[in-house]
Amino acid sequence: MRERALKTGASALPDYELLELYLFRSIPQRDVKPLAKALLTRFGSLPAVLSAPLEDMVQVSVVDGKGRTLKVTKNIALDLQLMFEATRRVVAQPVTRTTVIASWSALMAYVQVTLAHEPREQFRVLFLDKKYQLMADEIMGYGTVDHAPAYPREIMRRALELSAVSVILVHNHPSGDPNPSPGDIDMTRQIVKAGEPLRIKVHDHLIVGREGVVSMSQQRLM
Secondary structure (H helix, E strand, O other), X not given: OHHHHHHHOHHHXXXXXXXXXXXXXXXXXXXXXXXHHHHHHXXXXXXXXXXXXHHHHOOOEEEOOOOOEEEOOHHHHHHHHHHHHHHHXXXXXXXXXXXXXXXXXXXXXXXXXXXXXXXXXXXXEEEEOOOOEEEEEEEEEEOOOOOOOOOHHHHHHHHHHHOXXXXXXXXXXXXXXXXXXXXXXXXHHHHHHHHHHHOOEEXXXXXXXXXEEEEOOOOOOO
C-alpha cells in the first residue's frame, strides 16, 4: 500500500487505506487495518474521525487477528487532530488573505471543513474590517447536540473591541441538516437588530451541516 501511494499518489487511496497508512506510522509492525475500520465505523467518515474529540477517539480499540488489542492512544489521537488542524489552516488561507465577500466559495469550503463534523453545536462569528477582510474568527458559544447559545450584546461588544464594521454568523447543525430552524431565524434577527444602532452590519448567517451549507441571506430569512 505504501509503495502504491508513492507510485500513484495518496489521492488514489480510499479513506480506510489512507487512515490505515497513517496509523501504521504510529503503530509499526502491526496490522492496523481493523483499527482504521473501527474508527471509520465509530465516527462515520474520515473528516469525522479527524475532527473527533480526543476523549472519544481514545475509547476506540479492536482485537487483531492474533488476539492482541490495538487501541487509539492519546498520542495517536493528537496526531490525527494535528492532521485535521493542518487541513483546516490550508483551507482557511484563501479566506484570511483576501476579501471575504469576494471569495465566497473559499468561505463555504472553510466553514464546511471547520464545522460540518463537530459533534456539538458551535456558534462562531467572523469579524470583518471596512475592506471586508477577516479580522478574527471567534467561537462565541458552545452548545449541545441541538442548541448553541448566542448573545447579541456579547457579539456586538466584541465587534466594537475589534473595530469591526460587519460580521458573518456561522453555526453548525450536528444532525447534518443545514436548514435553519425557527429559533435560528429569530436569533439572527435579534443580532441584526442589535447591530443596527452601532452600524455593524450582519452580512449573513451560514448554517453548516454534513449535507452542505445554507446561507440565510440568500434564502431571504434575515
